[in-house]
Amino acid sequence: MKKETQKESGLQPFKWRKVLSYFLQGLLILAPITITIYSIYWIISTVDSWIPIFREPVLDAQGVIIRYEVKNYGLGFIIIIAALIIIGYLSSTFIKSRIYSLFDSWLEKTPGVKYIYSSVRDLFGAFAGGKKKFSTPILANTFGENVWVMGFITDEELQKFDLGAEMVSIYIPQSYAWAGQLYVLPRTRVRKLDKISSGDAMKYAVTGGVVDTEDDEEKGKN
Helix, strand or coil: CHHHHHHHHCCCCCCHHHHHHHHHHHHHHHHHHHHHHHHHHHHHHHHHCCCCCCEEEEECCCCCEEEEEECCCCHHHHHHHHHHHHHHHHHCCCCHHHHHHHHHHHHHCCCCHHHHHHHHHHHHHHHCCCCCCCCCEEEEEEEECCEEEEEEEEECCCHHHCCCCCEEEEEEECCCCCCEEEEEEEHHHEEECCCCCHHHHHHHHHCCCCCCCHHHHHHHHC
């Protein structure tokens, strides 16, 4: 009877699946934008709090100051970014050969500190600077025939480990994680990727292959 009544009146039955599809579509649009904006706000607020230029007291119910809240409104963030740019510029010119090298060698010789300093320095240097390590994207045959994983060549000189010139070190990043795995493989099981940039390779690997590379985006536009 209800179906006949709906047909006679011309009304369409309410479809929850369509409502759910609209909800998911809205989530797909808003979630990346919201997370990106919040991440930028969190980074700026965190860095901004490192320099307490303007502070406001936070009072309890009795009017006693319990802490101070930093409200620089981005000024501290701008100062820190400007300082990093200036330090980077100076370290790449005349100061690098003297002050930076002296400071670097001093930290390298300090017991205990040298392990932390060298590890952090090399980690950041792997992503930026003149000694970038993740610059050669590859496909590696690690687990079996016709099973390939995406990663980067990090060392092609393994004679220091008595492994010979035919072996290379590769790093395989894990999807959606700040982690990865180091493998040592023969060169014959490593295939370099020339048609994709290192940035696109890293983005493709850490997202589990769900993002488009620049080549895919250009093909989609054409």
